[in-house]
Amino acid sequence: AQSVTQLGSHVSVSEGALVLLRCNYSSSVPPYLFWYVQYPNQGLQLLLKYTSAATLVKGINDFEAEFKKSETSFHLTKPSAHMSDAAEYFCAVRTSYGKLTFGQGTILTVHP
Amino acid sequence: DADVTQTPRNRITKTGKRIMLECSQTKGHDRMYWYRQDPGLGLRLIYYSFDVKDINKGEISDGYSVSRQAQAKFSLSLESAIPNQTALYFCATSAPSVDGGRRQNNEQFFGPGTRLTVL
Numbered sequence: 001a002q003s004v005t006q007l008g009s010h011v012s013v014s015e016g017a018l019v020l021l022r023c024n025y026s027s028s029v030p031p032y033l034f035w036y037v038q039y040p041n042q043g044l045q046l047l048l049k050y051t052s053a054a055t056l057v058k059g060i061n062d063f064e065a066e067f068k069k070s071e072t073s074f075h076l077t078k079p080s081a082h083m084s085d086a087a088e089y090f091c092a093v094r095t096s097y098g099k100l101t102f103g104q105g106t107i108l109t110v111h112p
Numbered sequence: 113d114a115d116v117t118q119t120p121r122n123r124i125t126k127t128g129k130r131i132m133l134e135c136s137q138t139k140g141h142d143r144m145y146w147y148r149q150d151p152g153l154g155l156r157l158i159y160y161s162f163d164v165k166d167i168n169k170g171e172i173s174d175g176y177s178v179s180r181q182a183q184a185k186f187s188l189s190l191e192s193a194i195p196n197q198t199a200l201y202f203c204a205t206s207a208p209s210v211d212g213g214r215r216q217n218n219e220q221f222f223g224p225g226t227r228l229t230v231l
Contacts, residue, residue, distance in 0.1 A: 043202060043222035098218035102154040
């Protein structure tokens with residue numbers, strides 16, 4: 001069965017610093033992977049998705065993620081954090097019949 | 113206008129009451145989903161529906177039921193609410209795996225959520 005694990009329930013960075021949010025997946029078939037962001041009091045919004053077309057995926061707001069099969073990872077990065085990036089981030093993998101299984105979430109805090 | 117809407121946005125109720133949460137979408141998607149979100153647990157699937165006549169249980173369906181009244185509407189009911197059903201509930205939609213002859217990636221589109229408190 002496909003699953004994802006997000007390492008670190010809370011990540012804190014300074015404004016302007018690199019953001020790195022970790023996600024590892026388990027899948028017996030080539031995975032479709034997603035990163036979603038949830039801003040306070042809002043629903044989930046898609047940041048980016050991996051569908052096997054390219055291993056480096058660029059998303060909205062300068063986020064990107066690299067699919068590494070050898071490491072079963074799909075970590076999310078952003079070169080320079082902004083205060084507006086403070087949110088909860090979810091990694092997800094497509095499972096049977098097009099369903100999604102989500103990780104536990106990582107809360108990103110950005111300090112001035 | 114939002115593509116996926118949920119009503120109510122907030123609800124406080126008492127143990128034993130019947131509650132219905134409603135979801136409507138204008139994206140024209142066949143697939144609809146109900147999730148609950150709890151701190152530290154991410155989103156967990158309660159029920160999903162691939163079309164009006166197809167309803168399936170998710171990983172945590174006990175204590176919940178659903179109704180797919182039309183392609184655009186999918187309601188979640190708590191027949192007798194209990195305090196551990198206090199959570200944030202999300203509705204989502206997606207296109208089918210093959211849509212118009214093209215394979216889809218099953219990206220899901222989420223509503224704004226309903227915050228339910230059961231006292």
